[in-house]
Amino acid sequence: MTSLRPSPCFAPPMSSEQRKAFPFSEFEPKWQDVWEARKAFRTPNPGDADFDASKPKYFVLDMFPYPSGAGLHVGHPEGYTATDIIGRFKKMSGFNVLHPMGWDAFGLPAEQYAIKTGQHPRATTEKNIEGFRGQLKRLGFAYDWDREVNTTDPGYFKWTQWIFLKLYNSYVGEDGKAHPIAELEGKGLSREEIDSRRLAYVSSAPVNWCPELGTVLANEEVVDGKSEVGGFPVERRPMRQWMLRITAYAQRLIDELDGLDWPESIKLHQRNWIGRSEGAEVKFKVAGSEETITVFTTRPDTLFGATYMVLAPEHRLVDVLVSEEQITAVEEYREKAGRKSDMERTELAKDKSGVFTGAYAINPVNGEQIPIWIADYVLMGYGTGAIMAVPAHDERDFEFAQKFELPVKQVVQPPEGKDWQGFTDHGIAVNSGFLDGLSTPEAKKKIAAWLEEKGLGKGTVNFKLRDWLFSRQRYWGEPFPIVWEDGNHRSIPASELPLLPPTLEDFKPTGTPEPPLSKATDWVRYSATATRELNTMPQWAGSCWYYLRYCDAQNSERFVGEAAEKYWMGGGKPGGVDLYVGGTEHAVLHLLYARFWHKVLFDLGYVTTPEPFQRLVNQGLILGEDGQKMSKSRGNVVNPDDVVKEYGADSLRLYEMFMGPLEQVKPWSMKGVEGVYRFLARVWRLVMEVSEEGVWSVSAALQDVPANKQVTKALHEAIKKCGEDIEKLSFNTAISQMMICTKAFIAEEVMPASAVVTFLKVLSPFAPHIADDLNARIASKFPDLAVQGLLSDATWPKYDPAALIEDEVEIVFQVNGKLRDKARVPIQSTKEELEKLALASARVREFMEGKTPKKIIVVPGKLVNIVV
RNA sequence: GCCGCUGUGGUGAAAUGGUAAACACAGCAGACUUAAAAUCUGCUGGGAGGUAACUCCCUUGCCGGUUCGAGUCCGGCCAGCGGCACCA
Helix, strand or coil, X not given: CHHHCCCCCCCCCCCHHHHCCCCHHHHHHHHHHHHHHCCCCCCCCCCCCCCCCCCCEEEEEECCCCCCCCCCCCHHHHHHHHHHHHHHHHHHCCCEEECXXXXXXXXXXXXXXXXXXXXXXXXXXXXXXXXXXXXXXXXXXXXXXXXXXXXXCHHHHHHHHHHHHHHHCEEECCCCCEEXXXXXXXXXXXXXXXXXXXXXXXXXXXXXXXXXXXXXXXXXXXXXXXXXXXXXXXXXXXXXXXXXXXXXHHHHHHHCCCCCECCHHHHHHHHHHHCEEEEEEEEXXXXXXCCEEEEEECCHHHHHHCCEEEECCCCCCHHHHCCHHHHHHHHHHHHHHHHCCHHHHHHCCCCCCCEEEEEEEECCCCCCEEEEEECCCCCCCCCCCEEEECHHHCHHHHHHHHHHCCCCCCCEECCCCCCCCCCCCCCEECCCHHHCCCEHHHHHHHHHHHHHHHCCEEEEEEECCCCEECCECCCCCCECCEEEECCEEEECCHHHCCCCCCCCCCCCCCCCCCCHHHHCHHHHECCCCCEECCCECCCHHHHCCHHHHHCCCCCCCCXXXXXXXXXXXXXXXXXXXXXXXXCHHHCCCHHHHHHHHHHHHHHCCCCCCCEXXXXXXXXXXXXXXXXXXXXXXXXXXXXXXXXXXXXXXXXXXXXXXXXXCCCCCXXXXXXXXXXXXXXXXXXXXXXXXXXXXCCEEECCCXXXXXXXXXXXXXXXXXXXXXXXXXXXXXXXXXXXXXXXXXXXXXXXXXXXHHHXXXXXXXXXXXXXXXXXXXXXXXXXXXXXXXXXXXXXXXXXXXXXXXXXXXXXXXXXXXXXXXXXXXXXXXXXXXXXXXXXXXXXXXXXXXXXXXXXXXXXEEECCCEEEEEC
């Protein structure tokens, strides 16, 4: 490369140093080193010598990154800069600020990358973390690095395993809260009974198996029948897996969203995912049999319209019910349905299929016999796995009835002008005996009471949410602290934690559901008669509680110290973390799982709040310059390192905040980066001037003089607006105001040094390097005017309301709401004076056309509107 | 199909119901310079009239409503983006 450069003799090239409008590449690393050496952002904990208990706390959290080999992308610094500005601002405003960072480092991509490159995942993970940490430090984030956590560190996952044991050794009682399983042991329950109530339990139900990834996946990780990671086909197959009983918390996970300051869209997303629906269970007798089938319906009011019944193909009663003639057809159908992957089931969703079992059920409400079918549009995992079909008032049942020519019977009268066939909304009950004439809600109530009275059913609630499939057949995850003996599982003692994964040369998936840990034959053997659980935990495990570890990251005695947890997570609100910023992609995964774990820990008395995150803000995606999602294949990816190299970390930070509202999706613009870069250069030149030789020194214009009225006003406006906007996370408008303030300074011949220092304090949360550097330079010339030490330790300036008030304001005169004239008037002008002034205006008179005013509205300081 | 979000200049955007387009980008013109870069200054939604200073009209996706006054509040529609989708 070097040889290709033009010779300096003919065309002296601008070196990159000379081209820079201010020497950020010198002072940015310098201040990063100073902050690190002084531990400028170390946050003392309760109990530490330098802890000040009189200060309020502020816990500001980022979604910690997965340290991939690709390094940071520009989306990371977006949220991270936002929280950094808030954290720095709160610190300057007198808060104890907890603003930590860590690594979510277990998981599939690390393992796949390791397999591909023939390295151990621990080695690649270490390397990636190193890269990420360096990149974050080069952006000047004010993290307390003493609190850094790494989910793959045995000192960390020891406690992930410990929490798993808490789940394993707990059950949900009558009160809906988690209790130690020991309470059940005391009641003399059998082993099976106890195991069936644990929050972490073993199940052999069909699960999402992804052959390509060689592991099972949670429902949340399967999108359109494909794995969320990689997009590989996923099939259903029964396997013995660990499950977490998140369904026991379904209602609380819905209810307790109410007290959180989260975007409505995310709350709604979680509510929809949990999917509560109210209805009733109805028992149907099977004709000529002792069996009864219980169905779940949200429309018990349509019971009279049930013309057939459908069981899920996997329903346990199918074998019992099926008639001699139908056995072959039913067997065939069940076999076919079982083979269908989730993807096929989704694709064929609209094409109904099913088989008659040959059996009939008796409608309890009228004694009618209705045929029992099996069909895969009824899912075993929801409700009771059986439905009563009311084709007249349910779309799916209607479709099915059409295809198989089953009767359709109207039982709801729709409003005038609507066809009753396929009418699914509320109406008036008809052809329904004692329900006739009732509105849908009334009919629901009446039939529920009737069923309950006759012992034929009861009102009940169902959720779409399923229990969380918690085991994976992978190497790079937390091993379960569980051993098996004689077909039974039991936990290992907490004293044996952390349970390290075995050192394996070959950790590739086996290609079968047998986990790779099975290859560690020594490790597997726990005792002469017991073997270890071979599955590992999913990536979500570590991220379910990392925010708690930050509170007390070095604690080796407890997952988090009691005093630290109480202080940082406390504060009288449901959620402990004051502000959590991250992308929307975790709306139902991480954010639901973490809430669940937190509630269990809360019930068991290990944490003091029912919710982990009080205020949640989603940053919007940053698109490429072409307005498309950034991707390697499109070639529109912006690398933050390049931006830092060219324009500096402060410019990158400032630009990402200036682009637009944090929550919004917005495209990148390199020209926009140059804009804020020019702004920072202007700020630099408020203080610095350059000699002919290109040497920077403190400007002669900078003097110890008081600021004049205009500058003072601009400065105090900036203090006010920036303070308010930071609280609102409206960083773009805060930056605009600083730009306006800078213009006011530039207009002056003489720079008032102490006013400039105040401005630097306001700028410092946004662009901390240049602010600290300029302050230090001013301090060298005017020690009494500048901040001694770091701006982050300074106090956020107070604005003076008096400085904001102008002597004169511009008043707008309107006629019939249209702007016709303006006037500058003294600020203290009265309503009467303004009215008089407006009526005296020649232009106003012209547009009044000699008519008399009907009404005059006067808004002091703003306008006069004359209505004629 | 259902749910949610968003529609404002050439572009990113701003605006407690009170002067629409702050701030920035791009563009144009000028100053400095032998020249360029950098920097600084001015102009920059559309239309009409006027030599000009200037004046008027229109403009926040579309239609309607509330109000002295609507980008903002209410109702209906359209478009784009995102999510969910046989959950009885």
